[in-house]
Every structure is written in C-alpha cells, then in structure tokens.
Amino acid sequence: MLFQLEGSQAVARAVALCRPKIVCAYPITPQTHIVEGLGELVRSKKLENCEYINVESEMAALSVAIGSEAAGVRSYTATSSQGLLYMMEAVYNASGLELPIVMTLGNRAIGSPINIWNDHTDAMSVRDSGWIMLFAETNQEAVDLHIQAFKIAEKAKCPVMVCVDGFILTHAYERVDLPSQKEVDEFLPDYEPHISLDTEHPTAIGTMVPPEYFMEVRYLAHKRQIDTLPVVECVGTQFKEKFGRKSGGLLHEYNLEKAETVIVTMGSVAGTIKDTVDELNANGSKLGVLSIVSYRPFPKEAIREALKNAKEVIVLEKAFAVGIGGILHQEIALALQDLGIAIHSVIAGLGGRAITSEMIREYFNNKKHDNMVFLGLKEDVIDREYRPIKNSECNNKF
Amino acid sequence: MSNSTIGNRLSKKRNSVQSHYDRPNTLNSGHRACQGCGEALAARCAIDAAYHAAKGNIAIVNATGCLEVFSCVFPENAWNVPWMHSLFGNAPSVATGVAAAMQVQGKNVRVIAQGGDGATTDIGMGTLSGMFERNDDVLYICYDNQAYMNTGVQRSSATPVLARTATTLPNSIYSGNELGTGKNVPEIAIAHGIPYVATASIANIKDLEEKVAKAINIKGAKYVHIHVPCPLGWGYPTSETIKIARAAVECGMFPLFEAENGKIVGSTPIETVKPVEEYLRLQRRFAHLFGKNANPQAVEELQKIASANIEKYKLSGGIVNV
Numbered sequence: 006m007l008f009q010l011e012g013s014q015a016v017a018r019a020v021a022l023c024r025p026k027i028v029c030a031y032p033i034t035p036q037t038h039i040v041e042g043l044g045e046l047v048r049s050k051k052l053e054n055c056e057y058i059n060v061e062s063e064m065a066a067l068s069v070a071i072g073s074e075a076a077g078v079r080s081y082t083a084t085s086s087q088g089l090l091y092m093m094e095a096v097y098n099a100s101g102l103e104l105p106i107v108m109t110l111g112n113r114a115i116g117s118p119i120n121i122w123n124d125h126t127d128a129m130s131v132r133d134s135g136w137i138m139l140f141a142e143t144n145q146e147a148v149d150l151h152i153q154a155f156k157i158a159e160k161a162k163c164p165v166m167v168c169v170d171g172f173i174l175t176h177a178y179e180r181v182d183l184p185s186q187k188e189v190d191e192f193l194p195d196y197e198p199h200i201s202l203d204t205e206h207p208t209a210i211g212t213m214v215p216p217e218y219f220m221e222v223r224y225l226a227h228k229r230q231i232d233t234l235p236v237v238e239c240v241g242t243q244f245k246e247k248f249g250r251k252s253g254g255l256l257h258e259y260n261l262e263k264a265e266t267v268i269v270t271m272g273s274v275a276g277t278i279k280d281t282v283d284e285l286n287a288n289g290s291k292l293g294v295l296s297i298v299s300y301r302p303f304p305k306e307a308i309r310e311a312l313k314n315a316k317e318v319i320v321l322e323k324a325f326a327v328g329i330g331g332i333l334h335q336e337i338a339l340a341l342q343d344l345g346i347a348i349h350s351v352i353a354g355l356g357g358r359a360i361t362s363e364m365i366r367e368y369f370n371n372k373k374h375d376n377m378v379f380l381g382l383k384e385d386v387i388d389r390e391y392r393p394i395k396n397s398e399c400n401n402k403f
Numbered sequence: 404m405s406n407s408t409i410g411n412r413l414s415k416k417r418n419s420v421q422s423h424y425d426r427p428n429t430l431n432s433g434h435r436a437c438q439g440c441g442e443a444l445a446a447r448c449a450i451d452a453a454y455h456a457a458k459g460n461i462a463i464v465n466a467t468g469c470l471e472v473f474s475c476v477f478p479e480n481a482w483n484v485p486w487m488h489s490l491f492g493n494a495p496s497v498a499t500g501v502a503a504a505m506q507v508q509g510k511n512v513r514v515i516a517q518g519g520d521g522a523t524t525d526i527g528m529g530t531l532s533g534m535f536e537r538n539d540d541v542l543y544i545c546y547d548n549q550a551y552m553n554t555g556v557q558r559s560s561a562t563p564v565l566a567r568t569a570t571t572l573p574n575s576i577y578s579g580n581e582l583g584t585g586k587n588v589p590e591i592a593i594a595h596g597i598p599y600v601a602t603a604s605i606a607n608i609k610d611l612e613e614k615v616a617k618a619i620n621i622k623g624a625k626y627v628h629i630h631v632p633c634p635l636g637w638g639y640p641t642s643e644t645i646k647i648a649r650a651a652v653e654c655g656m657f658p659l660f661e662a663e664n665g666k667i668v669g670s671t672p673i674e675t676v677k678p679v680e681e682y683l684r685l686q687r688r689f690a691h692l693f694g695k696n697a698n699p700q701a702v703e704e705l706q707k708i709a710s711a712n713i714e715k716y717k718l719s720g721g722i723v724n725v
C-alpha cells in the first residue's frame with residue numbers, strides 16, 4: 006500500500022513488519038526518528054510480542070541485541086556516527102559470534118569537528134568488521150532492504166547493517182509502498198536460531214580461541230561472506246518475484262551498455278548522478294552509473310563484469326581515509342587492476358555538503374580528471390587555513 | 404564459625420549445596436585457574452547454588468577476565484550450564500538482552516551476569532547501572548579480587564588503599580594505592596533501589612549460597628558482591644585462600660550485609676573482631692607496610708576503614724552458633 010511517509014517512519018514500519026522480538030536503541034541524530042517510530046509501535050501494541058528496551062548507551066544497545074539474539078530471538082537496533090564508534094567493540098563481537106542482528110545505520114559524519122550531517126565515514130569505519138553492509142538508494146529501497154536484511158542475516162548467520170543516508174533519506178518525506186503483514190510473513194519465515202542459550206543443551210558461546218584455531222575462524226568468516234554474495238542476489242530476486250519491484254541485490258546498473266565512462270557510487274547520491282548523467286548523455290556524453298548495494302560482501306566479480314566495457318571509471322564517494330584517499334576507490338581499483346581502465350577518485354558530500362548536478366556537470370566539463378578531486382572544495386578557505394609544517398631539519402624526500 | 408566448612412555434617416539444615424550428593428558441578432574440574440583461586444571457588448559455589456535454587460534453569464553471561472579465560476578456552480569448556488562471553492564491559496547489557504529474550508519466549512530461565520571487580524566497578528559500571536536502573540531481571544555477581552588479575556594485577560577502583568599492585572608500586576614517594584580512592588559498588592547498587600543487594604565471602608560458603616539462592620528467584624535486578632582472595636595477585640601461599648578471606652571478614656575490612664529495595668536489612672556480626680593487621684600481614688601486597696620501612700600510620704588508616712565498617716554495618720556483637 007502506498008503511503009506518504011518520512012523515511013525514518015517508513016523504515017520503522019518496515020522493521021515492525023519483520024516482527025522483531027527485541028528492539029533496543031540509544032538516541033543519536035539522524036537515527037532517532039526510526040527508533041521513536043518503533044517505540045511507538047511497540048507501546049501502542051501495533052507491534053506485538055516485542056520488547057522495546059531503552060538503554061543507556063550504544064554499547065548497551067548492541068550488547069542487548071547480542072544477548073537477545075544469543076537467547077534465540079530476532080533483534081534489531083539502529084545508530085549513527087559517534088554511536089557506531091561507541092559500540093565498535095560490540096560490532097566486531099556480533100559478527101564474530103555469528104548473530105544475525107539487523108541494524109540500521111543512519112549515515113552521518115564522524116567528529117571531531119562534531120557534525121550531524123550525512124556522509125559515509127561511519128559505515129567505512131566498520132567495513133572490516135565482518136558485517137554484511139547494504140546501502141539504500143531511495144526511501145523505497147531502505148524499506149525493502151530491511152525486509153531483505155533479516156532474511157539475508159538469518160540465512161548467512163551474519164549481522165546486517167542497512168545504511169540509509171542521514172537526513173537525505175531518513176528525514177525526507179516520500180511516497181513508499183509498504184507491503185502488508187501477510188506478504189512479509191510469507192517472504193520472511195519465523196526465526197530459527199542456529200545457536201542459543203539452551204538449558205537442555207548447554208553450550209558455551211564466545212569462548213577464547215587460541216592461536217591453534219584463530220586463523221581458521223577468521224578464514225571461515227571470510228569464506229562465508231563470499232558465499233553470501235549469491236544469497237544477497239537471490240534474496241533480491243525473491244523480493245522482486247514477491248513484491249514486483251527491483252530492490253536490493255548486489256548492484257544497480259544504469260546505462261552501462263553504452264557507457265564509456267562509468268561513475269561508481271553508493272547510497273542516495275546515485276539519484277542525483279543519474280539525473281545529471283541523463284542530461285549530459287542527451288548532449289552527447291556516454292556516461293553510465295554503477296551503484297553498489299552490497300558493499301560487504303564486496304561483489305568483486307559482478308563489478309568487473311559490469312565495468313568490463315568501460316574506458317574510464319570515476320569513483321564518487323562520501324568518505325575517505327585521511328592520509329591515503331578514497332576508500333571505495335582503492336577497492337574498485339584493486340578489483341579492476343588488470344582491466345586497463347583509467348580510474349579516478351572523487352570525494353564529495355563530506356559532513357552533509359550538498360552534491361548538486363551543477364557540481365557533477367562542472368566536474369565533467371573540466372576535462373582533465375585529477376587522480377583525486379574533492380568536489381566543491383573551497384580553495385579560499387584552504388589557502389587561508391593551510392599552514393605547512395616547518396621542517397627544515399629533515400630534507401623533504403616525500 | 405561452624406557454618407563455614409564444606410560438607411558440614413552436624414546439621415542437615417546447615418549443609419551447603421557443595422555437600423549434597425547431587426551438587427550440580429556447574430563449573431567442572433579441568434579449568435585452568437591457579438591453584439587456590441578464590442574466584443574459581445566462589446563461582447562454583449555461587450553458580451551451583453543458583454542452579455539448585457532455580458532447578459537448573461539458569462543461563463550465564465560472563466565478562467572478560469580470569470574466570471572467563473580459565474573456564475573456557477576452545478575447544479575446552481568447564482561449564483555445565485548455558486554460558487556466553489561477549490566483552491569486558493558489556494555483560495550486564497548482554498544479560499538484559501538474554502533475560503528479555505527469555506521473557507518474550509515465555510521461558511523460565513533465570514539469568515546471571517558475572518565478572519571480576521574490574522569488569523564490574525570500572526569498565527562495566529555504565530552498563531551495570533543501566534541494568535540496575537531499568538530493574539532488568541538479572542542477577543549480577545561480582546567476584547572481587549581487588550585488581551585486574553587477568554592482565555597481571557593492575558589497580559582497579561576496588562583495590563584497597565595502600566595495597567601494592569603492578570600499577571601502584573610502593574616506593575619512597577608512594578605507599579601503594581593512594582588514600583582517598585576507590586568505589587563502593589554494593590552501596591552504589593543499593594542507591595539504585597534494586598530489590599536485592601548482598602555481599603558475601605568464600606569464608607562463609609553457606610551464607611554465600613543462601614544469598615545467591617535467594618537472589619536468583621527474585622524478579623528484577625539483583626547484585627551480589629563476593630570477596631575472593633587471589634594467591635597470585637595478593638601474594639600468599641595457595642593453601643591460605645579461605646584463611647585470608649576469613650581474616651578480611653573478621654577484621655571488618657569486608658563487611659557482610661544484605662539490602663532490599665534500597666535499605667540495608669541485615670548484616671553478619673563478627674564473633675570476635677580481629678585487628679586489621681592480622682589480615683594485612685598474611686599478604687605480600689601489604690608487606691611494604693611492615694618490616695624495615697614499617698608504616699604504622701598506614702596500618703592505622705586501614706584500621707580506621709575497618710572500624711568504620713564495623714560501626715556502619717553493625718558488625719560487632721557476635722553471632723549465636725547453632
């Protein structure tokens with residue numbers, strides 16, 4: 006059924022349709038409206054047989070979910086930015102314990118300087134944690150990915166983080182199609198825990214693993230993530246069959262057949278990029294867009310296949326690793342390394358800086374694409390604030 | 404104290420769980436604790452008592468620390484109950500999640516979270532306070548060996564003043580852990596107004612068992628703080644663990660009391676109050692207070708703490724043996 010809803014409310018209702026039994030969270034902008042929405046659904050008994058736990062920190066939020074999932078029930082939490090860092094230890098713990106928790110990450114920059122607006126630095130900080138990470142492009146996809154996330158998590162025995170751009174999606178009112186409870190129940194079976202604290206069959210969960218076995222544990226976690234690629238793909242296909250729209254899967258491809266230059270990106274900015282690409286293509290450009298839904302597991306082969314005809318790839322991302330550069334850029338460059346494609350890096354939209362069509366047009370008009378471009382960087386501010394380190398004792402070899 | 408020995412045969416009523424022919428052995432032999440480990444002994448007694456009182460329906464969440472490490476190194480496991488370890492500072496929250504999940508599933512499983520003093524009074528304090536404040540249906544047991552033992556005996560907020568640890572080494576400037584520091588977590592628990600708080604000692608196993616057995620079946624948040632000497636960290640022969648635990652209780656350094664809903668409801672009086680010095684002299688961690696560079700003033704400071712406990716918790720007066 007169609008509704009005009011704020012992104013967060015839409016996500017809250019989608020999560021409720023998945024019948025979690027435990028919801029716990031700690032407030033942080035821009036995630037707050039999602040958990041407020043769920044709290045209200047639990048308190049009004051619209052979401053039944055579910056307990057909403059108001060915890061005292063993000064460390065507790067994810068830890069409660071770890072406990073409840075280990076005791077055998079479907080569990081959900083949500084956070085953003087500083088909150089994700091505050092629970093970081095538990096993030097690795099949840100994946101290490103193979104607990105299929107679903108968590109929404111309302112993507113937001115990380116301080117200092119403190120900044121509540123959108124970018125992907127928070128998500129990138131946990132890219133090696135062993136979670137499955139899915140990026141939503143629209144509010145509709147945010148809804149759909151949550152429904153898919155529980156299924157993927159429980160099949161893969163791995164927690165899933167659904168990344169939803171803070172404010173741009175979480176606070177935007179858009180029309181979304183929310184499936185009925187019956188449809189979701191048909192799509193998502195009851196949770197059958199694969200491990201659980203069971204008094205009939207006592208087991209120990211989370212034991213110390215010595216050097217004799219630790220490498221194998223990590224190797225198997227990697228292997229399982231790779232094995233999850235077809236699961237993500239297949240759940241996307243099942244979703245399309247059931248609900249009639251394409252949402253999720255590994256990648257979204259746009260105009261790749263004819264494109265010579267492909268912009269690779271993640272999340273909501275793909276919409277702006279596609280609009281701009283349409284305009285530019287109408288004037289003779291040959292541009293395409295590849296947006297990555299499944300960032301972890303990283304669909305290396307699917308990306309190679311999608312980009313095999315491209316002459317040039319531009320990775321536009323809302324995060325970067327200080328001291329090196331674009332993070333997704335490095336991963337794409339590694340994936341494509343033997344294909345002879347020119348690869349450029351664009352860092353954009355940090356801390357909520359708007360990414361506009363004009364900026365993207367200007368980037369393409371400015372023919373020479375430097376290796377790393379910061380889109381919309383204010384050169385005058387840099388000139389004013391930049392102070393080279395005085396270093397006369399060492400000769401400058403770098 | 405006739406009630407403090409395992410297997411007391413004088414009175415059936417005074418028998419400890421440990422002396423039952425069907426004691427549950429929740430923490431089984433074969434774990435890797437040091438010989439004479441007070442924490443291992445306390446955990447076995449406490450969890451056996453909880454198991455007994457909850458008819459086997461218990462699940463445990465263990466914080467990182469000696470107890471976790473010595474009981475459960477893959478592929479070995481010394482626990483005969485469902486047990487999990489997540490992190491150092493989050494055991495109370497994980498237990499909240501376990502308890503909530505048991506409740507929504509309609510399962511009658513009593514949930515215990517446990518950890519050392521470091522896990523409890525320092526790194527897990529926030530999550531512990533949250534669990535207390537929400538009155539979650541969890542029994543938290545703190546095994547207080549008064550330092551970070553698993554990492555090599557560093558100071559925690561439960562380390563007694565003037566004690567030597569690896570990070571409070573006595574020298575010509577300092578006499579061990581600084582005066583005026585430390586945190587009284589049983590009192591902090593009481594201040595949360597939770598249904599039940601108790602302190603216990605492995606010197607008095609029957610009392611320990613009774614407190615745990617009582618706590619496990621109370622609905623809401625419960626806290627039991629157990630004094631557990633550590634031969635390695637405190638510096639004494641492994642055969643003297645019980646003796647030292649008893650000395651701590653008998654001098655008033657470790658008061659035994661119970662509180663309900665924010666009020667102290669009872670304490671265990673000391674039969675014959677002993678001077679603190681007797682307790683201190685048994686342990687190398689206080690050795691710098693005696694001998695060549697003796698520091699009688701420091702001993703006096705510790706005596707003041709013990710005497711204040713005796714007054715505050717009404718510990719003098721003796722008990723009637725049954």
Ligand SMILES: Cc1ncc(C[n+]2csc(CCOP(=O)(O)OP(=O)(O)O)c2C)c(N)n1
Pocket residue numbers: 094442467468469470491492518519520521522523546548549550551552553554559
């Ligand atoms: C976040 C974090 N910080 C530090 C540690 C290191 N660490 C592991 S066990 C431990 C000491 C535990 O002390 P306590 O809780 O008193 O238990 P004990 O070993 O004394 O029984 C420390 C500091 C850790 N595992 N995790």
Ligand code: SF4
Pocket residue numbers: 435436437438439440441442443469473548552553632633634635636
């Ligand atoms: S160091 Fe102390 S607490 Fe740890 S196992 Fe040894 S005796 Fe027990």
Ligand SMILES: [Mg+2]
Pocket residue numbers: 519520521546547548549550551552
């Ligand atoms: Mg300790």
